[in-house]
Amino acid sequence: MSASEPKKQRTNPQYELLYHPGIPGRGEHIRLAFEAAGVSYKDTANENLPNDKGLNGYREVLAVCDAKSTGDKDGNPPVFAPPALRIPGAKKDGGTLLIHQTPNILLYLGPELGLVPEDEAERLYVNQLTLTALDVSNEAHDTHHPVAVMQYYEDQKDEALKKATDFRETRIPKFFSYFERVLKGNESAGQGRYLVSDKLTYADLVWWQVVDGLKFAFPKEMEARSKEFPLIYTKFYPGIKEEKGIKQYLASDRRPKYGMGIFRHYPELDRQ
Ligand SMILES: N[C@@H](CCC(=O)N[C@@H](CS)C(=O)NCC(=O)O)C(=O)O
CATH class of the missing domain: 1.20.1050.10 (Glutathione S-transferase Yfyf (Class Pi); Chain A, domain 2)
Incomplete structure (x- = not known):
């Protein structure tokens, strides 16, 4: 069974990843999907990382995950935690779609990026x-x-x-x-x-x-x-x-380094 073709030529949406700056974390699963498909995306918190340590973009991530939110102006329900994905024009009424939960974002992106079979x-x-x-x-x-x-x-x-x-x-x-x-x-x-x-x-x-x-x-x-x-x-x-796509990405400075995220290296926790 062959994978479906990416829809990028047909729709060309402006995908925006909202995640913590400077670490791979759960956001990395979303980045790898875009990179493998060769589809461009905005990585908001990492965009100005060398200049502002990602703080300006991170404000946007925090705003989206606001603990007091009951939903946004496009009718999207509140977001619990990053990663979230924002796609302008993806709602039926033309509004911006905002989704979260890593596997849910991938469920959405799979057919969009040609990363799932048809069956x-x-x-x-x-x-x-x-x-x-x-x-x-x-x-x-x-x-x-x-x-x-x-x-x-x-x-x-x-x-x-x-x-x-x-x-x-x-x-x-x-x-x-x-x-x-x-x-x-x-x-x-x-x-x-x-x-x-x-x-x-x-x-x-x-x-x-x-x-x-x-x-x-x-x-x-x-x-x-x-x-x-x-x-x-x-x-x-x-x-x-x-x-294709992954090799170039891993060699690029877009690939964040591991640090104090999900995967941490504490030598005392490894095999002795
Ligand atoms: N199951 C969720 C977990 C999301 C999650 O735990 N995000 C972390 C960052 S990797 C976070 O910021 N959590 C805030 C919290 O749990 O209070 C997913 O896969 O998206």
Whole structure:
């Protein structure tokens, strides 16, 4: 089943990503989708990053996620947290559409950017894999914030060590085994490079970003497991890096560096 063609020539909407400046975070899943499709987008908080550390753009992100909002002038309901995507003219009445939740944004962008197959069952499968990969991302976040999201890592280090140990020892192998089996099951079409069909989907991009983030956060653990999941390590991960659009993006200064986001490198939480 082939992926649908991007709609960019037909509609050319001005996609605007609203996310925290300076980190990959959940916004990265949205950036990778645009970059792979070769479709331009406005990354509001990162736009003037070298000059203002993203503060001007970030004000816009905070305004969209205003905790007192009950909705906007275009009839969009309140947004809980970034990433959000704004698309002028995308509502039926011509108004601006504003959506949030990473997998929901990808569900919207998949057909727009040609990053899903035509078949409905396969589209559901792409979304299913995306939700599963994002579960891993959430669990990776919880290794450094196992007790309280709004408190410092330094105030929950003992619990973080327990959480990270369990994550490394039981959760990483469980999820990696699953994605390895998905690649194996699709090997005749995807050749180990794609999770679904013989073309890139947004599920590939999300899972790739999660593997990449884990390589940053837990380099020793990930290195130690490299022989256990041959398709992920030798076909899928390097293959996606070479995808058109992705290769150029990763080499560009648009790709934010890992820091104090979802994927953090605390050596004491890695395999010893
Ligand atoms: N499930 C949501 C999670 C959104 C989320 O947690 N965003 C973070 C930034 S990566 C945030 O700013 N959260 C604010 C909060 O939870 O208070 C998604 O995938 O979009």
